[in-house]
Amino acid sequence: xxxxxxxxxxxxxxxxxxxxxxxxxxxxxxxxxxxxxxxxxxxxxxxxxxxxxxxxxxxxxxxxxxxxxxxxxxxxxxxxxxxxxxxxxxxxxxxxxxxxxxxxxxxxxxxxxxxxxxxxxxxxxxxxxxxxxxxxxxxxxxxxxxxxxxxxxxxxxxxxxxxxxxxxxxxxxxxxxxxxxxxxxxxxxxxxxxxxxxxxxxxxxxxxxxxxxxxxxxxxxxxxxxxxxxxxxxxxxxxxxxxxxxxxxxxxxxxxxxxxxxxxxxxxxxxxxxxxxxxxxxxxxxxxxxxxxxxxxxxxxxxxxxxxxxxxxxxxxxxxxxxxxxxxxxxxxxxxxxxxxxxxxxxxxxxxxxxxxxxxxxxxxxxxxxxxxxxxxxxxxxxxxxxxxxxxxxxxxxxxxxxxx
Numbered sequence: 001x002x003x004x005x006x007x008x009x010x011x012x013x014x015x016x017x018x019x020x021x022x023x024x025x026x027x028x029x030x031x032x033x034x035x036x037x038x039x040x041x042x043x044x045x046x047x048x049x050x051x052x053x054x055x056x057x058x059x060x061x062x063x064x065x066x067x068x069x070x071x072x073x074x075x076x077x078x079x080x081x082x083x084x085x086x087x088x089x090x091x092x093x094x095x096x097x098x099x100x101x102x103x104x105x106x107x108x109x110x111x112x113x114x115x116x117x118x119x120x121x122x123x124x125x126x127x128x129x130x131x132x133x134x135x136x137x138x139x140x141x142x143x144x145x146x147x148x149x150x151x152x153x154x155x156x157x158x159x160x161x162x163x164x165x166x167x168x169x170x171x172x173x174x175x176x177x178x179x180x181x182x183x184x185x186x187x188x189x190x191x192x193x194x195x196x197x198x199x200x201x202x203x204x205x206x207x208x209x210x211x212x213x214x215x216x217x218x219x220x221x222x223x224x225x226x227x228x229x230x231x232x233x234x235x236x237x238x239x240x241x242x243x244x245x246x247x248x249x250x251x252x253x254x255x256x257x258x259x260x261x262x263x264x265x266x267x268x269x270x271x272x273x274x275x276x277x278x279x280x281x282x283x284x285x286x287x288x289x290x291x292x293x294x295x296x297x298x299x300x301x302x303x304x305x306x307x308x309x310x311x312x313x314x315x316x317x318x319x320x321x322x323x324x325x326x327x328x329x330x331x332x333x334x335x336x337x338x339x340x341x342x343x344x345x346x347x348x349x350x351x352x353x354x355x356x357x358x359x360x361x362x363x364x365x366x367x368x369x370x371x372x373x374x375x376x377x378x379x380x381x382x383x384x385x386x387x388x389x390x391x392x393x394x395x396x397x398x399x400x401x402x403x404x405x
Contacts, residue, residue, distance in 0.1 A: 001014065001028075001029045001032075002029060002032060002033060012199075021119055022118050022119070023119075037084050037085055037088070053074070053082065054094075057070055057074065057082070057091070058090065058094055061094075067087055067088065067091075068084070070082075074087075099138075102137060102138065102139060103162070106163045106164045107164075109165075110165050110166060110167045111132055111133075111134070111164065111165065111166045111167075112166060112168040112170070112392075113130055113131070113132065113133065113139070113166045113168070114129075114132075114169070114170050114193075114394075114397035115128075115129070115130055115152075115169055115170070115171040115181075116172065117129070117147055117174065117177070118143075119147075124144065125143060125144030125145055125146055126144060126147045127143035127144060127145075128142050128145055128147075128152060128155050130155065130159060131397075133170065134392075139159060139164060140155055140158070140159060142155055147174075147176050148176050149175075149176045149177075149179040149180040150180075151176070152176055152177055152180030152181075152184075153180045153183055153184045156180060156181070156184040156185060157184060160184075166188060167188060167189065168188065168191060168394045169181055169185070169188055169189070169190055170190075170192070170193050170394050170397045171190065171192070171397060172192070172193045172397065173196070173324060173327075178190065190327060190330065191327070191328075191330040191394055191395060192324055192327035192328040193395075193396055193397040194272045194328055194395050194396050195396040195398055197268075197321065197324060198265070198268070198272075200320065201261075201268065201317065201321075202265070204313045204316075204317045205261055205262055205265060207313050208254070208258040208261055208310055208314075209258050211254055211258075212254045212255050212258055215247070215250060215251045215254055216251055218247070219244075219251070222241045222242065222243070222244055222247045223244055225240050225241065225242040226242050226243070226244050228242075229242050253306075253307060254306075254307055254310060257302060257305070257306045257307070257314075258310075261302060261314065264298055264299050264302070267295050271288055271292050271295065272292075272328060272395070273359065274335060274390050274395060275335075275355040275358055276288055276291075276355075277352050277356055277359070278352075280348055280352075281347075281351050281352045282339055282351045284336055285332045285333060285335075288329075288332060292325065296321060296325070299314070299317070299318050299321070300318055302314060303315050303318055331395050334389070335389055335390070338385065338389040339351060342382050345382035346382045346383065346386065350379060350383075351386065353375075354371065354375070354379075354383055354386060354387065357371045358387060358390050368388070371387060372384060372387065
């Protein structure tokens, strides 16, 4: 965690791989940081850090420098060393000041919020987090608190009293969160977190592939049992498998189910993105829904054809996705309205080209301003409206994940 500070998803991956809670990982990280500081850090200078040095440290930190990177840079710039303990203290104090400032200053405009729960040790409570989707500002992080609708309602009421105004929230499928939003802010649009759903699909995919590997690992044992029967001996074990051909067919079927599920997950990821480009342009809401219905129908066919060991995972996935689909598409009507209104100024092929570039903007190293600069001037006024609508879409709660990572 120390070597990958700021990497998206690192905490989730470590928590899943080692089966430990996030707070435990954070505690281990701080223990490791303290141990490294004790071992390698020179004694802290007695003189207090000047405000100029503090500003330089914070400026380097804003540019995503590591703590050791800040130490090396200050050594070069200031011509004298600044200890790691001093740098950590400066960052900690700045964080405390930022939290105090957030509690007394709120933006005047309407925001979009990401809500999520980070569970504490033994899941006896959780930290309730409210993060600004656009800016990443942490408007609340309270806990450990009971994970119930009352706790969330009180937190949302507190944000309202502080003057924060929001028109959209994105959250996972937790019952407490959903109930609290309906009670405290019934008129605010609730968007399901698509990242959580795709993460669930990935977990099912992992179980399917693990089942394939387990079947493949039993192949030598089946071959040995078949050899015993061919030699006129009785097979060993309880309910032994002795048919090599049937076992190979079972492996082929399980592998095909895993491949089919992976393909449908990729299609689901494509169809749940803010922009879906088809043959004739950007898909409308009706076309998107038609394709999603087809994906769910095909997934049901995969469920029916799957072996019993795989069906238990796929049935739950299909049922969950079917129930969650409406709340995952909350963002679609607004985008559909914008895309339809701009068709008089941007033809479907032109919108499709913009959508293609927008979906690949990170790979191309572009922002929306770069896309606008690369298209004909006659397109730019309408394209700016369309790109802004896509940029402003709220569909994942990764702002909370980025903050915790």
